[in-house]
Amino acid sequence: MTDHPLEAPRLHVGAILKAIEDRRMTAVDAIEAARRRIAAGDSEIGAFVCLAEDDARQSTEAPLAGISIGVKDIFDTHDMPTEMGSPLYEGHRPRFDAALVAMARSAGATIIGKTVTTELASIDPKDTRNPVAPGHTPGGSSSGSAAAVAAGFVAAAFGSQTGGSVIRPASFCGIAGFKPSFRLLPTVGMKTFSWSLDTAGLFAASVADLALLAERITGRPLTSLSAADANGLKIGLYRAKVDDHLDHEMTEAIGAAARLLERAGARIVDLAEPAALSEGRDSHRTIQGFEAARALMHEHVSGGDRLGPKLRAILDEGATVEPDAYDGARRCARLARKAATSLFETVDALLVPSASGPPPAGLASTGDPTMAKLWTLTGNPVVNVPGLTTSAGLPLGVSIVTRFGRDWEALTIADRLERLIQADRGRPSE
Template sequence: MTVMLSACALAAAVRSGDLTPAEVAARCAAAINAREKEIRAFTALNLEAMQAGAQRAGLAATPLAGLPVGVKDVYDTVDFPTTYGSRIYAHHRPAADAAVVRMIARAGGLVPGKTTTTEFAFTAPATTRNPHRTGHTPGGSSSGSAAAVAAGMLPLAIGSQTAGSVIRPASFCGVTGFKPSFKLIPMLGSRTFSWSLDTLGLFAAGVEDVAFGASAITGRPLTVDPTARLPRLAVIRTPRASSASPDADAALTTAARAAEKGRATVREITLPPEVESADDAHAIVQGYEAALALADEWDRHRGQLSPQLVAYLEQATTVTPEAYDAARRVTRLARNAFADLVEGFDAVLTYSAPGEAPEGLASTGSSIFNRLWTLLGAPCVNVAGLTGASGLPIGVQIVGRFGRDRAALTAAAFVEKAIRAA
């Protein structure tokens, strides 16, 4: 299997002088040239510009040390076409970079190109293939970012999650996905699907790599805390556990046992009704907001939307302001109840996805184990390292408390290490 590029290892090598940013860029360019034709992770690429940028003096001393960072094609870029995965925007060239694109540039990252997204980050798939088995979906909507990291083409990539669009593709592709607390990283200059849910996320090889990337881009102390005590983990299977395949269930059990073996405190708990019932609120909040977020395309370009998006928006436009307000109240209560529930734990350990990446490219899989946590705004990490019966990756998910992103990443790093040691 492909060797993934560790962002931490590459940055350390650049800092120590073992590698130059130009050599890192050349390595990524070579991997992209070798794999992209098969994986189809990018909608736009400019490897020459990346390699030219890597020559800039002082780059090695920047927070990102000149590492290449892929950007999902829902974020506006001046230097690349930005299609949002839609035919309507096939030739769209934004007037300004998204905030995160400027944050990457200011932190010394190099953007080689745009990674694929499903149509408007909803369900109509991109052309991207799962690097572990190309007849299988990489998951979505951040398909290209997950696949590019999995295929060893990039050490870091940016995605977004409205239901399960970071954690699911990370699980399917066997990479680390990190969906921070809601609004930790600004979505400005991204294509909105649901303004209460859309959350900027990152992909990297391992937990330390994704934490390094998030720290470097935001200037916040998010790297794994080496002084943290052994974590107290709450295993949650949720009433939706019947949707988990035996593979997913086995992965969760394996991870929980490995954590216990590593001397973590592990206790299985159930969600109280106030939290569980919020799962239904996700669809209402997303529907109401998507109908407004796509109002222009619905009114002017309906014929260029996919049939599944048209069908979705037809339903979505029937959500009333009253139903929306009620769903937001349910959400507020669920956030408080979840905070109370996990008082006394460092993180929740739960499913990332229903199983291995499904065969075929027509569907990107289910977000059933993701949407509740997105609605709660909680930080989520897909921890890779386990596989299902057919040998494809299958992740487990760490969910933290809102605003405690570093604690979530630290717990995820513990579980990752425990899985490797088991």
């Protein structure tokens, strides 16, 4: 780590809070640094759609004072437009902050700007660039949030995931990403795509930063819980029905992560995907489509050609799903949740690929959500661990999944794995 947290390539929540606590800098210094970095670099990256006015009221006492946060532009903010990445919401100004935004502000964080989202958090790509893999997609739908953290512009960012929209961009941009247990973070004031799937999530430079951020926003103990070592942990190497989608380098990354954990004392066991979970994954499309076609019915009906073609196709298809098919899919999802809980009777955590491979070249697609969407459906906590790469240096994220409600455990094990990866690569956290 560089000596001063404001000189490091990325802004780390932990290092910033420590430096402020030690009076090596002020909260105002930290926020100004973030603003300078954005001013200097965002024309290259395109992570932000809007920046907040500089308000000088920086308390140094509050638990997140000095922490700059970029907020995906589907969360309401009272002081900036919330345009949902859609021409239908151009200039839209909510009156009050979304719950998560209000919680972050009340903890003293600075909402520094709104980040690029694909239209209504769907899959039509925008032109945000991937800071660590030029010429490759940063992933979506939380494209700008992941890019803003990866570029070192902000210490943290808010995103959302209905399929894989937090875990995939975190993987593609080589940063830590956290999709908490369903509804651990409130989604009030966040635009709905699918009410049984939409999950608010967080990005930060490292897993330890994520845990600290989540702890201080929610008031829940999510750090310092036996972070110690991997000794005695039982990790399931989850063999999914869709593993044939995997790029061979992702398969190798999972193998490498497993070996690191094993060397550190964990027991690795193979776990074949139960049928209920394969079927759960298959039900995702029906649930998402049915709910999106209702949640966005007025936008769909009145927006017409102004909506992106991929989004329109999802809504068109969703409008044809009958209640019977939806109810059947929800039954599948319920069984999948039960099956997911059972998995953790034999292992502490699962190790799974965050995406099918490295970020695809070009900006024509935000990538494939297949790998992450099962755990969105089941609601289990997932943490993307950065640090592994392809031979060409493209990021390959791997995820730690734990039992529903055991978010601290997912963060703790993911933190351990991140440190093992860094030690193996002969370098500490950057």
